[in-house]
Amino acid sequence: MATRRLPPLRALEAFVRTVRLGSARAASDELGLSPSALSRRIGNLETFVGKKLFTRARQAMQLTDEGQAFYEAVNPHLEALARAVESQSDNLSLLRLRLGVLPMFGSKRLFPRLGELRTRHPLLHIDIDTGPHLEDRVGDTLDAAIILSRGPASGLHAIRLDHNNVHAIASKALADKLGKEPDEELLAKQTFLIHNELPESFQAWKAALSMQDLDPAAIDHYDSGQLMLEAAAQGLGIAIMHDDHLRRDEDARLTNLYGVEVESPYSYWFVCKPTALEERPVRLFHDWLVRAAL
Structure with missing residues (x-):
């Protein structure tokens, strides 16, 4: 032969x-x-x-x-x-990836699927970092990150993981009080909950309702999407978040206020330095993430 x-x-x-x-x-x-x-x-x-x-x-x-x-x-x-x-190989060693990820993405989208990655690549282990300024730390303290962004900085290898709509998410009790049609006078008396990573989402939502001048009673800022949803469920305010967050949280206490869908300025992105793709832990995670379509 x-x-x-x-x-x-x-x-x-x-x-x-x-x-x-x-x-x-x-x-x-x-x-x-x-x-x-x-x-x-x-x-x-x-x-x-x-x-x-x-x-x-x-x-x-x-x-x-x-x-x-x-x-x-x-x-x-x-x-x-x-x-x-x-x-x-007789020189088997663990493959270590330092990954930055937002807690909401990690808990609702990444962790439910990580078992698949471990089965496919048992030597690959991931150190998870949920600290601030993830994008700025890629290539330094992080090998790669999953960020929420309008668009990653130039010079990074980036893959867009989704497209989102912005929703105003409120407790069903509050939604009943506000009614089915947007009322600027009633909304001006409410507290809105805004994620630190999504500052422009509220502007997009107001513009979609033709209420650019809406000035609510208060705006409370959060760095945790999970806590924002819980605060909204407890009636502490109206959370401006992605539809993906509401759908994956599956909290029966919450509802999409008015059913309005607004294209979000932000998406989830996977980012790393281009040269990092030659490092096996980064490459394995990158290729699995693309195939998994989380």
Whole structure:
């Protein structure tokens, strides 16, 4: 039986790193190659497979459709090979990921699914950080983070995890008192609960109701979505939050005030430094998160 030819592995590594990092310059720096040497390796791979994997223009490399298809076909097998080598290694060690995450996302979306990740990658362990300024600490005290943002800072690898609507969430008792139609005079007498991470959501909600000048009796600020929902359930105010929060909390005491849906300025994002994708713990979590679609 004839032995199949293996592709040039260094060329394959150059290709995969260029795709993952999204930049030929970043890939050449990571591999310690000159840009021309990186280009030659990828050229060797293109010759081997007989396909144009990248277009080249003005020192930039853009993945072609065939290149994308090749990456999607090859990458899972490379990950499987890495896992196989890991399983046979005498130097088994834990893989440690320092992940920043907001408590609400962690409790309602991430933790219910982490068992799947542990089953798939038993060596991967995660240190959870729910402290402030998660995005600013990525690449320093954090390997990666799941943030709530209008859009992550440039220079970060970012994947948008959802699209949300903003709702005013209140106790059913308070909703009954306010009635089915928005009344600016009644709303002006209420306390509104605003999350520190969502300061512009209230403005979006007011604009949708054509009540830009609404000035409530008080605005209380929270850094915990879970506590905001409990406060709303206890009748302490009207929480301006995402529909996702109400749906996942499944608290029968709460309701969506007026049934108004407003597009949120904010979404959940996964962020890390582009070079962090070459670190196995980050890559494993990143790929699982994308597939899991939490």
